Amino acid sequence: MTLAVPRAVPVPRLSRRLRARYAHLGLVAPALALSVAVFWLAMLILLVMSLYPFLASGTPRLTLEAWRKFVGDGYYWGVVGTTVYLATLVTGLTLVIGYPAAYAMSKIHRPALLLGAYLILFSPILVSVVVRTYGWLLLLGREGAVNYLLRAAGVITEPLPLIFNLTGIVIAMVHILLPFMVFPILGVIGQLGPEMKEAAMDLGATRWQAFRRVTLPLTLPGVVSGAQIVFTLTVSAFVTPFLMGGGKVQVLSSLIYRDMEAVNLGFASVTAFVLLGLAVAILLLSNRLVSHIYARAEVERV
Amino acid sequence: MDVDVELVEVTKCFGPVRAVDGVSLRISRGEFFSLLGPSGCGKTTTLRLIGGFELPTSGVVRLQGRDVTDQPPYRRATNMVFQQLALFPHLDVFENVAFGLRLRRVPAADVSRRVRRVLELVDLGGYERRLIHQLSGGQKQRVAIARALVNEPAVLLLDEPLGSLDLKLRLAMQAELKALQHRVGTTFVYVTHDQGEALTMSDRIAVMRDGRVEQVAVPQEIYGRPRTRFVATFIGEANLLEGRVLGRNGDGLIVGIGPFQVRAQGRDASPAGAAVTVAVRPEHVKVGTAAMACANCWPAVVRDLTFMGPVVRCLLALGEGVVLTAELHNDEVGDLRVGGAVTVGWAQQHGVVLQE
Secondary structure, three states, X not given: OOOOOOOOOOOOHHHHHHHHHHOOHHHHHHHHHHHHHHHHHHHHHHHHHHHOOOOOOOOOOOOOHHHHHHHHOHHHHHHHHHHHXXXXXXXXXXXXXXXXXXXXXXXXXOHHHHHHHHHHHHHHHHOOHHHHHHHHHHHHOOOOHHHHHHHXXXXXXXXXXXXXXXXXXXXXXXXXXXXXXXXXXXXXXXXXXHHHHHHHHHOOOOHHHHHHXXXXXXXXXXXXXXXXXXXXXXXXXOXXXXXXXXXXXXXXXXXXXXXXXXXXXXXXXXXXXXHHHHHHHHHHHHHHHHHHHXXXXXXXXX | OOEEEEEEEEEEEEOOEEEEEEEEEEEEOOOEEEEEOOOOOOHHHHHHHHHOOOOOOEEEEEEOOEEOOOOOXXXXXXXXXXXXXXXXXXXXXXXXXXXXXXXXXXXXXXXXXXXXXXXXXXXXXXXXXOEHHHOOHHHHHHHHXXXXXXXXXXXXXXXXXXXOOOHHHHHHHHHHHHHHHHHHOOEEEEEEOOHHHHHHHOOEEEEEEOOEEEXXXXXXXXXXXXXXXXXXXXXXXXXXXXXXXXXXXXXEEEXXXXXXXXXXXXXXXXXXXXXXXXXXXXXXXXXXXXXXOOOEEEEEEEEEEEEOOOEEEEEEEEEOOEEEEEEEEXXXXXXXXXXXXXXXXXXXXXXXXXXX
């Protein structure tokens, strides 16, 4: 009797290639599972809840009542308007404040100074939003430091209403979200060497023209991603608008909170979807804007 | 002849470092002028001072007779081709080239005509709508040159523009640039650390070292009559023989190098007894019968022979510690062999007395 010598079975090429191709799937699996289970399933449940306002009559039945109520009532469109207005204002202001800051930071070459600038700009992130918002309430209140100083300086006689209104929300939100605008812009400016500006100035551009025609277009991708982050964070922000608004300013997130408190789950779900739609619309719109601007010329990665 | 660029005693300090130290230059209209030197010699800073990217610590910069010392780049009749090219990646080839014209509000029809003409000039006709990242290295190079030339600058400044290209492309671009300069007649100021490049392309060369100009001359003179030890060794190779001046001989000098009395050419009359260095290019060292006709002629021993293709490098010992390197064409070598005796010589005009 002869013994068959067991030979090593070679791994088939195809399967090895397949394994190599899908190896990274294992790495995304936890994130993917979390996203599917928590987010997409939850959204599905939310959709069902917006269509079946159960608990009210006992027997659930399909109805578009909650959706009809939202769409048909001008008040809710007003809340949508306030939310978009707030987010636009906050995005615009963080951009106006954040771009020069990022530009200035890109010019800092001394490591110690740069570290200091980073600390000043980004350390507020380490403090809870609730704490920072209460801080702003104290600063901006009728008897707060800001009104005290303005009165002491003789600028005003009566304290300015800086809290429990949109002004207060905007001030606090701009402060909280500023780093999210600065950081993406800083990343793009950092990649831009000084020779781009020099080349523009060599060709006859003044400092302003060099900025307008070269630096700004080349840093636009950073501006757009900063704006996307700030805008979506603002439309979905709850704590700051809620506390700084003092119940006097309604945005979509505080509307959802109110309806959840009142166990009006169907309507809260509808509002949640409107909020989601808003965020998605803005992302798509700004992406379209960028690809339009870069339709003819893509940014070269050197 | 009209002077396009004039630097008078220009100094530029960066902190304690004198990057450019008392440089004076006059560059004529239509000249191809090179600033040549090793990295850190101040050649790029000198170019940036002409372009207005740096302002001098002291001294005067004149362009076409006008004092522009304190003028920013956009007020100067110069255009620069940057080492990193600095093409605008968000614009296509046409818009890159049109950039300067649009800033000066040139009418659209003229912009189109001039951009197309200059693109033809650099052999890029039909590439108007290409994006920068779609171009090869040589094409990017030409766009950068076109972008500067379209503005019809009085002076075109080029900062090692061929540095990033591979050797073959670099040689082709050298010839192209030279031909282009001939066609447009613009004054070119060209920064390079490549001595071969400077010798091939330039009408005149300024050799720089440690922020100072060592010598300004036409390439033949830079090579054939280097003024200093640095110039003699930075451009090409040289045998450096140290000795003392013994006396004059007609228009030359007699220099004692060990026991050898060498006839050499001096720039100015060094007094007898002065310590000097004589530079002799290896290709000027002759052997055998060719050596016997030379003013300087001695017996020597072959120390070493290295075959290098078209030439053979030869180490020749004259005795008393004097060793010369000779570069012979491979058909001149004959029956030379290591350890063999040979006659070595060089002509009087090929021994150059350097200024210390």
